[in-house]
Amino acid sequence: MIGFFRRKKPQDGPDAVQTRPSTEELAAAFPRAPGEPLPADAIPASTPVADEAVPEADAPRNDAGPLPEPAAAAPGAEEPEPVDAAPAAPAGKSGWRDRLRRTSAALGLAGLFTRNPRLDDDLLDEIETALLTADVGVPATTAIIEDLRKRMKEREFADAQALLKALRADLIALIAPVARPLVIDASRKPFVVLTIGVNGVGKTTTIGKLARRFKQDGHSLMLAAGDTFRAAAVAQLQTWGERNGVPVVAQGQDADPASVAFDALQSARSRGFDVLIADTAGRLHTQTGLMSELGKIRRVLGKIDDTAPHEVLMVIDGTTGQNALSQLRQFHAAVGVTGLVVTKLDGTAKGGVVFALAREFGIPIRYAGIGERLEDLRVFDAEAFVDALLPEALGAG
Ligand SMILES: Nc1nc2c(ncn2[C@@H]2O[C@H](COP(=O)(O)OP(=O)(O)O)[C@@H](O)[C@H]2O)c(=O)[nH]1
Ligand SMILES: [Mg+2]
16 A cells, blocks of 8 residues: 555544555655755764663654644745845844734734724724734633723723723733743753644744754753654754754654654763753644654653653744644643744734733743744743834833
8 A cells, every 4th residue: 555554543542543645745745855865974873772761662653744734834844044145133122023013014003093093992893803813812802802991991091092001011911921931950951852843833943043042051952853754854953953063963864753862862961961952843733643752752751861851842833823722732732831932923914823822821932933044033022022013102112
């Protein structure tokens, strides 16, 4: 049978069947087919992982691979190079504002308030529509609008500008609790970051950005090429490693990702690195077999250090809108997410999903991706984010 590889998983119940696409279908789905040669300086696997150390590492690799998700797998998702032609975002709040234009435009509040609107229910309706358009989601939008309506009825606002100030405060209050930066615990050596998410969301790019950041902060670090589904994915991580002068542990394409993670942690520990960041293949949150593979990676890391991974960092593509919620729900159930990175906030009108994520899960948002360059990863800052979405005059005040 060349076409489909099917496997029935007993725990999935009688009707659950894993359907795998053929190599040809995958090649068509991923514009750059596997097969790119690995750089010669890849650090080889030092020791093969003993069977007893990885008892779960028995599933054939063919059974676990990413499928593209229409909303997330953007063309060019496999480019190892960032777009160096585009300048990095300016530092500070202006960088956020510069990059979040589309979401800001979707909110459309700047235009609304320059028209000097009347303080009435129509104004609230307009704000409600703007929040929904930017994908803030119904529950978070309703909570904000009801709060503003109540306070308007109580005559708390002198004018529309005062209401906008209250909106700003409400938006910040919604996300401030999740703006908790990632702190590398120096007593965990190495501090292990497991990076997960759907295909094409920006995991590998984010790892490259993080490597730069951690190095600048004085941490020594190592990367693990745990996306073994495509040779190109291994090469992409190695390119980021080279750019940052950071070693990459790889076993090449088709290696068991749990084995790569195990090997990398052993190596990072024996060489005394401060941080290990492990990449993984993208997977759909609906693919039960692939989701359980993440649990396996987690367990295998725990065999070397029972506190590892110290951060399960889920990367979410900000352009996916409300779909991000079901992705996070499933990944969290499978592997326990401890932190989020929301990427591509520079290219979306749907950046409001950050508010929905914050309200529904309360999981810390560690970083925001606001561009493709190494510098374009910001520690998530609730005020800077909200002010980038609202009229400038208000943000400055
Ligand atoms: N505009 C923009 N593009 C990004 C950002 N983060 C990643 N990308 C792009 O998203 C695409 C997929 O990234 P990649 O790291 O390969 O995704 P992965 O499949 O999750 O590892 C690449 O073209 C990246 O340059 C971001 O914050 N902004
Ligand atoms: Mg990747």
